Amino acid sequence: MPKLTIDGREIDVEPGTTILQAADRLGIEIPRFCYHERLAIAGNCRMCLVEVEKVPKPVASCAMPVADGMVVQTNTPVVRKARQGVMEFLLVNHPLDCPICDQGGECDLQDQAMAYGSDRSRYEETKRAQPDKDYGPLIATHMTRCIQCTRCIRFAAEIAGTPVLGGLGRGEHLEVTRYVGETVSSELSGNLIDLCPVGALTNKPASFRYRSWELRRTETVDAMDGLGAAIRVDSRGNEVIRVLPRINEDINEEWLGDRSRFACDGLKRQRLDRPYVRKDGKLTPATWPEAFAAIAARLTGLEGSAIAAIAGDQADAETMAATKDLLAALGSLHLDCRQDGAALDPTVRASYLFNSTIAGIEQADALLLIGTNPRIEAPVLNARLRKRWLEHGLAAAAIGPKADLTFAHDWLGDSPALLTELAEGRHPFLATLKAAKHPALIIGQGALARDDGAVLLGLARRIAESAGMVREDWNGFNVLHTAAARVGGLDLGFVPGPGGRDTKAIIAGAASGAVKVLFLLGADEIEMGALGDAFVVYLGSHGDAGAHRADVILPGAAYTEKDATYVNTEGRVQRTRRAVFPPGEAKEDWRVIRALSEVLGHTVPFDSLDQIRARLTNLNPLFGHPGSLERALWEPFGRPGATDDRPLASILDSYYMTDPISRASTTMAACVAAFGGGCNHHKAGHHA
Amino acid sequence: MSDSPAEPAAFAFTAESAEQARAFIARYPIGRQQSAVMPLLDLAQRQEGWVSRAAIEAIADMLGMAPIQVEEVATFYTMYNRRPVGRFHVQICTNLPCMLRGSDAVLDSVRETLGIGIGETTADGLFTLSEAECLGACVNAPVIQINDDYYEDLDAASTRAVLEALGRGETPKTGSQTGRQTSCPAGGPTTLTSPAAATERA
Numbered sequence: 014m015p016k017l018t019i020d021g022r023e024i025d026v027e028p029g030t031t032i033l034q035a036a037d038r039l040g041i042e043i044p045r046f047c048y049h050e051r052l053a054i055a056g057n058c059r060m061c062l063v064e065v066e067k068v069p070k071p072v073a074s075c076a077m078p079v080a081d082g083m084v085v086q087t088n089t090p091v092v093r094k095a096r097q098g099v100m101e102f103l104l105v106n107h108p109l110d111c112p113i114c115d116q117g118g119e120c121d122l123q124d125q126a127m128a129y130g131s132d133r134s135r136y137e138e139t140k141r142a143q144p145d146k147d148y149g150p151l152i153a154t155h156m157t158r159c160i161q162c163t164r165c166i167r168f169a170a171e172i173a174g175t176p177v178l179g180g181l182g183r184g185e186h187l188e189v190t191r192y193v194g195e196t197v198s199s200e201l202s203g204n205l206i207d208l209c210p211v212g213a214l215t216n217k218p219a220s221f222r223y224r225s226w227e228l229r230r231t232e233t234v235d236a237m238d239g240l241g242a243a244i245r246v247d248s249r250g251n252e253v254i255r256v257l258p259r260i261n262e263d264i265n266e267e268w269l270g271d272r273s274r275f276a277c278d279g280l281k282r283q284r285l286d287r288p289y290v291r292k293d294g295k296l297t298p299a300t301w302p303e304a305f306a307a308i309a310a311r312l313t314g315l316e317g318s319a320i321a322a323i324a325g326d327q328a329d330a331e332t333m334a335a336t337k338d339l340l341a342a343l344g345s346l347h348l349d350c351r352q353d354g355a356a357l358d359p360t361v362r363a364s365y366l367f368n369s370t371i372a373g374i375e376q377a378d379a380l381l382l383i384g385t386n387p388r389i390e391a392p393v394l395n396a397r398l399r400k401r402w403l404e405h406g407l408a409a410a411a412i413g414p415k416a417d418l419t420f421a422h423d424w425l426g427d428s429p430a431l432l433t434e435l436a437e438g439r440h441p442f443l444a445t446l447k448a449a450k451h452p453a454l455i456i457g458q459g460a461l462a463r464d465d466g467a468v469l470l471g472l473a474r475r476i477a478e479s480a481g482m483v484r485e486d487w488n489g490f491n492v493l494h495t496a497a498a499r500v501g502g503l504d505l506g507f508v509p510g511p512g513g514r515d516t517k518a519i520i521a522g523a524a525s526g527a528v529k530v531l532f533l534l535g536a537d538e539i540e541m542g543a544l545g546d547a548f549v550v551y552l553g554s555h556g557d558a559g560a561h562r563a564d565v566i567l568p569g570a571a572y573t574e575k576d577a578t579y580v581n582t583e584g585r586v587q588r589t590r591r592a593v594f595p596p597g598e599a600k601e602d603w604r605v606i607r608a609l610s611e612v613l614g615h616t617v618p619f620d621s622l623d624q625i626r627a628r629l630t631n632l633n634p635l636f637g638h639p640g641s642l643e644r645a646l647w648e649p650f651g652r653p654g655a656t657d658d659r660p661l662a663s664i665l666d667s668y669y670m671t672d673p674i675s676r677a678s679t680t681m682a683a684c685v686a687a688f689g690g691g692c693n694h695h696k697a698g699h700h701a
Numbered sequence: 702m703s704d705s706p707a708e709p710a711a712f713a714f715t716a717e718s719a720e721q722a723r724a725f726i727a728r729y730p731i732g733r734q735q736s737a738v739m740p741l742l743d744l745a746q747r748q749e750g751w752v753s754r755a756a757i758e759a760i761a762d763m764l765g766m767a768p769i770q771v772e773e774v775a776t777f778y779t780m781y782n783r784r785p786v787g788r789f790h791v792q793i794c795t796n797l798p799c800m801l802r803g804s805d806a807v808l809d810s811v812r813e814t815l816g817i818g819i820g821e822t823t824a825d826g827l828f829t830l831s832e833a834e835c836l837g838a839c840v841n842a843p844v845i846q847i848n849d850d851y852y853e854d855l856d857a858a859s860t861r862a863v864l865e866a867l868g869r870g871e872t873p874k875t876g877s878q879t880g881r882q883t884s885c886p887a888g889g890p891t892t893l894t895s896p897a898a899a900t901e902r903a
């Protein structure tokens with residue numbers, strides 16, 4: 014291990030470490046623009062110059078590997094002078110428009126110019142200007158501000174796997190742009206904005222709407238997909254201005270999908286801000302007592318068996334627990350959190366978790382994808398799969414939708430019969446899985462939300478077992494959820510009680526008249542036309558399909574407006590924090606259920622967040638350990654039987670619009686118009 | 702690069718070029734085919750006269766690269782023409798040594814003879830005039846490069862003679878136009894012991 018001295022402090026590092034990385038480890042700050050710890054080293058901005066003993070000239074520390082006995086100085090007059098020179102050149106063509114630049118206040122160039130810039134310019138010639146580029150509806154470009162660090166080019170090519178950006182020309186004429194005719198339509202494109210060290214790439218939907226120091230920052234968790242990425246919600250007044258990723262190495266590293274980042278304008282549109290009651294066929298505004306009274310009147314004299322509840326994709330655990338208790342008090346066993354009808358088995362936790370964990374999937378050396386397109390179902394996870402494939406190789410195959418996943422894989426077909434072949438050992442890919450050290454499979458909701466879902470789940474289990482995916486030290490059986498609510502619902506038992514109806518049976522019951530009152534907890538993706546004459550109570554945040562069908566609307570809070578618990582696809586209990594208040598008279602959902610239960614004469618026994626969280630822990634002790642993961646026990650699950658011939662597909666047909674918030678978002682609508690459903694096929698070279 | 706040239710819809714290597722392209726690709730180890738991007742761009746330019754977007758995409762496809770990555774290479778090197786040029790691409794060096802030796806007069810001579818300015822092509826499509834950075838033949842300055850050939854030690858008259866000969870379809874002598882052998886001293890061979898030559902120069 015090379016030992017070197019930086020500013021008089023000694024450090025041992027692995028061979029191949031660069032000086033800058035070693036200095037970072039010591040907490041010695043070296044300015045940089047092009048270097049980024051998750052991207053390939055470019056070494057082109059020259060801001061990180063340091064002095065190395067016995068080397069005649071300053072050295073770019075980001076690109077210089079350490080050597081034993083090196084003596085590095087990061088803060089000498091020579092170094093300062095060199096950096097000042099670099100800064101002067103960077104500022105030669107950089108406009109002085111910080112007061113109107115959205116990056117102002119959080120700009121690397123601005124900050125470093127405070128340390129290394131001069132307060133006057135020696136430059137008298139004209140500045141070079143560059144035409145702005147069209148990067149689509151998410152990214153605003155001001156290319157004159159570009160300092161050619163090439164971070165965006167490297168991100169697009171390396172992390173996102175969509176190499177559409179490049180630097181054309183050379184020297185002063187170097188222009189970062191996209192290839193003619195290509196769109197910057199990676200599902201991860203928003204990260205380019207975070208990576209850009211200057212204001213060349215900025216958040217288009219939020220353009221000119223904020224100064225960074227005006228925003229209140231709330232660290233919370235994303236609920237737009239099943240991963241539960243760490244996010245920061247920036248708000249001003251009672252308005253969410255933007256959503257940014259936070260670093261969480263276990264889940265999203267420091268990336269965030271575009272829907273999670275840009276759908277936040279949907280939080281302001283189509284909102285349910287007061288209760289409504291249907292009178293004479295028309296929804297009319299009502300007060301909370303009126304709405305509760307309407308529900309109480311309808312419930313009077315009803316048997317518990319005529320009452321049911323379905324939880325949607327963003328229902329939080331607190332609300333589901335409160336609703337479960339209320340339904341139990343009303344005598345109903347008909348409740349389900351699987352609004353898509355997925356054949357998830359609530360009795361075996363390992364059967365519905367991403368068991369390898371999200372970070373752990375990077376160990377997988379062979380992978381089978383079943384009925385899933387991770388690129389649109391969980392783009393951040395897909396970036397990890399690509400990373401694994403790039404860095405260590407990954408023998409991947411897919412049974413399901415044919416898609417450009419940004420990593421090489423064999424598309425075996427989309428017939429469920431292939432699963433039978435694999436389970437029975439008749440398919441050659443099984444040998445690949447068996448030969449691997451850490452074989453894994455990912456089964457998507459597209460394979461489970463079918464009539465034969467339980468059969469396919471059973472086949473996946475047999476494949477996992479016969480390929481050696483389930484061992485003492487490794488469990489490569491992974492279920493990829495697209496809904497933030499799903500695992501939490503299964504963990505707390507928001508599923509039919511003994512003899513109770515599941516989603517399909519509830520809808521059939523509503524159609525036949527057996528189910529007379531149906532509670533929808535933000536459930537908008539069920540077939541509303543099939544609910545017959547049932548009295549529908551919709552508790553949710555947006556005027557989407559459920560609200561249109563509802564007889565009573567109870568306005569609830571979106572995930573940015575409540576302290577709520579979600580469990581992500583790997584079984585990690587996480588909590589959101591309230592960034593802004595729900596609009597108008599809307600309330601946190603579990604409090605609505607609590608208030609309703611009192612009117613109905615079956616008061617659920619919690620008056621505070623602590624009490625309902627205690628109830629969650631009581632339902633499942635896992636809720637008492639937010640943030641941690643527990644390995645789930647492997648037990649038999651799935652059902653033997655015949656598969657049907659319907660081809661396996663992804664549960665999502667579009668990346669950008671999947672839930673009430675993103676459907677209400679004009680930004681997401683613009684993305685659909687510009688990019689289609691996402692997952693565009695680029696002229697991107699071969700992923701091979 | 703303000704107005705973009707008319708891009709052809711498709712590009713394909715001729716059988717002969719395709720053969721050469723395969724040979725270039727075969728020079729590099731498996732998985733390193735991208736290394737052949739520069740010779741392939743050159744092949745395309747020799748075939749078409751310039752590197753069109755269709756050619757970039759065809760080469761990208763052959764080498765498993767993204768088109769933008771091929772375009773980066775094609776725009777980095779000024780020797781790849783990103784717009785069509787005439788049959789004779791006249792590149793005149795105007796850097797310091799050539800300028801000191803009279804490239805201004807050479808440039809004027811080209812302008813006068815062909816009736817075009819820098820960046821323009823004659824109406825008959827024969828000549829395109831470009832200004833080049835140092836062509837690396839300073840010792841024989843001033844110099845112009847026409848396609849693959851260098852014409853050196855030029856003045857206004859010899860420049861006109863070369864261009865007119867090319868226009869007539871002849872093949873003018875390449876290299877020095879004053880008749881000196883390669884880069885030998887202009888006044889003939891000299892040695893340290895020959896004071897005559899030294900005084901002559903003074």
